[in-house]
Amino acid sequence: MNKYILGYRCTVCGKFFKPDEASLTCPICGEKGILDVEYDYEALKKVFTKEYFANNRNYSMWRYAPMMGIEDKHIDEMLRIGWTPLIKSRNLAKEFGLKELYIKDDGLNPSGSSKDRASGVAVLKAIEAGAKVIACSSTGNAASSCACHAAHMGLPAVIFVPKRAPIGKLTQISLYGATLVIVDGDYKAAFKLSKEAIDKYGWYNRNAAINPYMVEGKKTVSLEIAEQLNFKPTDWVAISVGDGCSIGGVYKGFAELHKMGLIEKVPHILGVQSTGCEPFVIASKKGTGLEECEENTIADSIAVGIPRNPIKALRAVEYSKGAWISVPDSEIIEAMSLLGKNEGIFAEPAASAAVAGVRKAIKEGVIKKNESVTIIITGNGLKDPNNAQKAIIKPDLMEPNINKLDIYLKEKGVI
Numbered sequence: 001m002n003k004y005i006l007g008y009r010c011t012v013c014g015k016f017f018k019p020d021e022a023s024l025t026c027p028i029c030g031e032k033g034i035l036d037v038e039y040d041y042e043a044l045k046k047v048f049t050k051e052y053f054a055n056n057r058n059y060s061m062w063r064y065a066p067m068m069g070i071e072d073k074h075i076d077e078m079l080r081i082g083w084t085p086l087i088k089s090r091n092l093a094k095e096f097g098l099k100e101l102y103i104k105d106d107g108l109n110p111s112g113s114s115k116d117r118a119s120g121v122a123v124l125k126a127i128e129a130g131a132k133v134i135a136c137s138s139t140g141n142a143a144s145s146c147a148c149h150a151a152h153m154g155l156p157a158v159i160f161v162p163k164r165a166p167i168g169k170l171t172q173i174s175l176y177g178a179t180l181v182i183v184d185g186d187y188k189a190a191f192k193l194s195k196e197a198i199d200k201y202g203w204y205n206r207n208a209a210i211n212p213y214m215v216e217g218k219k220t221v222s223l224e225i226a227e228q229l230n231f232k233p234t235d236w237v238a239i240s241v242g243d244g245c246s247i248g249g250v251y252k253g254f255a256e257l258h259k260m261g262l263i264e265k266v267p268h269i270l271g272v273q274s275t276g277c278e279p280f281v282i283a284s285k286k287g288t289g290l291e292e293c294e295e296n297t298i299a300d301s302i303a304v305g306i307p308r309n310p311i312k313a314l315r316a317v318e319y320s321k322g323a324w325i326s327v328p329d330s331e332i333i334e335a336m337s338l339l340g341k342n343e344g345i346f347a348e349p350a351a352s353a354a355v356a357g358v359r360k361a362i363k364e365g366v367i368k369k370n371e372s373v374t375i376i377i378t379g380n381g382l383k384d385p386n387n388a389q390k391a392i393i394k395p396d397l398m399e400p401n402i403n404k405l406d407i408y409l410k411e412k413g414v415i
């Protein structure tokens with residue numbers, strides 16, 4: 001057990017449990033009682049000093065290990081996750097009319113998405129727990145990432161995905177040697193089957209919502225953004241939202257830094273969904289609970305009709321005085337192209353949604369042009385080349401003839 005953990009607080013009933021009083025979810029509320037890990041922040045304050053950061057040469061998310069809920073026994077054996085670049089945008093900033101825009105490129109993680117932050121923690125926790133198998137269901141990225149880190153640590157993995165998972169992600173899972181179950185149905189169906197199997201066979205459960213430690217990995221993206229900006233994070237941080245685990249982590253990271261006195265304010269968090277699947281946007285508009293939505297968008301990673309981590313996600317936006325926004329697939333595709341052309345960054349549709357969301361939030365006056373913004377790019381575009389082709393014009397075959405080439409280059413305006 002990590003020595004800075006005090007225990008867990010249930011996000012539903014608010015009760016606090018000591019580490020030995022609860023396992024994955026609240027003993028009173030059951031399945032719905034998702035827990036939050038709480039630390040001794042006074043003790044952590046003494047660890048995370050300016051000197052600690054200045055002298056720490058571990059340029060990965062493991063530099064924050066004392067506040068990630070893990071023992072640090074095996075971290076040196078893990079792949080390098082995190083400490084992804086925070087890129088200061090010139091071209092896209094200009095395009096959007098923003099003075100200050102940063103892009104946190106989490107597509108550069110080992111399996112190509114920000115899910116590596118959670119999967120790394122999950123695999124370590126599974127090893128701590130002496131598990132023989134790790135299992136998860138996901139729209140694709142948590143799956144490929146779980147398979148990746150389990151492979152590296154020699155832990156067998158069983159992975160459940162919906163049949164629509166894109167080819168890049170499916171290929172990764174099998175290539176990493178995991179047992180792949182492609183469920184003939186949507187993500188809801190994959191989640192349900194994985195849960196039955198996990199209960200039946202007693203595997204370690206990486207499912208993002210249920211397992212409170214996933215947020216402990218996800219939150220490191222905020223710790224990095226803060227540190228990379230010298231503990232003065234931007235006014236806004238934008239991220240796309242499916243289950244709601246990532247945005248919950250983004251908030252928790254900043255909130256904990258604030259609690260420890262390392263940053264002066266928590267950025268406003270912009271939660272972005274696709275109009276084809278927008279349960280959070282609808283809930284925030286109506287002020288009601290979440291209603292199940294269809295999963296109808298090219299942004300497969302955020303095509304989550306029943307979000308499994310609703311409370312943490314809704315609180316992230318509410319407590320940070322942020323906003324919810326949704327964008328149609330057409331704008332997601334445009335944003336993918338804008339990001340590629342302007343910054344040389346190739347993002348998958350779900351990640352591009354955050355870019356489209358920021359563009360729309362500026363148009364609607366939610367984000368002011370004199371405010372600074374960080375966009376988290378959650379997944380690499382190579383994972384889903386089929387949808388990426390919607391954002392490009394594929395050239396015709398060229399005869400090997402210089403005159404024909406001449407015509408083509410003139411058309412393109414390069415000569």
Ligand SMILES: *Cc1c(COP(=O)(O)O)cnc(C)c1O
Pocket residue numbers: 113114115141142208240241242243244245246247301302348350351378379380
């Ligand atoms: C998982 C994922 C998200 C959303 O994260 P949630 O925790 O499901 O809300 C966004 N973008 C990409 C690329 C993802 O893989």
Ligand SMILES: [Zn+2]
Pocket residue numbers: 010011012013014015026027028029030033
């Ligand atoms: Zn509870």
